[in-house]
Amino acid sequence: MTEESLAHVDGQEKKIFTARCHCESIVFTFFIPTPDTPLSAYLCHCSICRSSTGTLAICHAVLPAGERPVFIGSSGVHNLTEYVPIGRSGRYDFRFCSTCGAHVASTEIATGDWIVSTSIVTDEDARHIRFTEQFFTKSAQDGGISSLIKIIGNTELETWNPEEESTQASITEDAESQAADPEALRLQCHCGGVNAKIMRPSNVELSIGTSNSSTRKWPATLDIGRDSRLVNGCHITGWVRLPLTACVPAIGRDLKIGTAKAYQLSDTAVHSFCGICGATLMSLDSSDGDDITLLATGTLKATEGAMAREWLCWSPEIKGYLDTADFDPDFGEAVKTGMEQWASQDS
Ligand SMILES: [Zn+2]
Ligand SMILES: [Zn+2]
Ligand SMILES: [Zn+2]
DSSP: OGGGGGEEETTTEEEEEEOOOOOOOOOOEEEEEEEGGGEEEEEEEOOOHHHHHHOEEEEEOOOOTTTOOOOOOSSSGGEEEOOOOOOTTTTTTEEEETTTTTEEEETTTTTTTEEGGGGGGGGGHTTTTEEEEOOGGGGSSSOOGTTTTTEEEEEEOEEOOOTTHHHHHHHHHHOOOOOOOTTTEEEEOTTTTSSEEOOGGSSSSSSSSSSSTTTTTTTEEEEHHOOOOOOOTTOEEEEEEGGGEEEEEETTTOOOOOEEEEEEEEESEEEOOOOOOOTTEEEEEEGTTTTTTEEEEGBOTTTOTTOOOEEEEEEEETGGGGGGHHHHHHHHHHHHHEEEEEEHHOO
């Protein structure tokens, strides 16, 4: 640890962590006593976390009781949107950047204690965080990405699920799981403000060659790249590549549907997220060709589970793998090797 990243508070040495979202409307530091580093983090695969971020799992670390983020410059809670998900007994809210949509934290409403997203810390600080556990893997039904991430670095992740009969077990499942319609798949964020369907490839124009015509599945890719991580506030996002015409009702190139908000990710790319619950929805890069969008898989309601294998054909290649060299190489390696094995069983 460098001297600049350490603080001495009340006679105690603490490591300073810095976090910022993609648009940098949110920039803050938090302090962890050095004996408690590396800071333990966990992945949560529950349906609430997935459908209110649009990703495959959230990455969280609990701050010590009473420890609050210190916002920098013009950043502050006024730049965050709060969402209290029904089904979490109202104990916690989710907070996301109102401008870019990045998931930033969850807070315990009664105590005000913070659980921060570890995906938005700086590259340097990510080295002082270690994943140790994963929660609610059964909520993903097919295990989601817990099926491919079991060991990160030298740490075997401990898995926790509620007892089958507990109320927590039921509230985290998708209560509104769709009756299986082989030709249409529901897309819905947690608050329900964005609600649409995607159709099978054979029901739309195939001339653009975006689908796997033999299996009638859409191509999907895991993304652990920097842009995706900072704009979604999660280490890993699944994207389906399809034409906008595959969505019902039709979605325009501004990606506006229901409660969606847009954010200009780059000169050529637009990103959209739900303005109420924060779920990442879509991304459209005009350099990718006309009307082809990437759709975040965390909002899909496939009855077979989070990986939607009856609908998606997953690439063994990981997008953004090289970006993890500076951020979290152990995580990058775990996803890469895990996906190679998983995808080979899938084909
Ligand atoms: Zn932001
Ligand atoms: Zn969760
Ligand atoms: Zn929503």
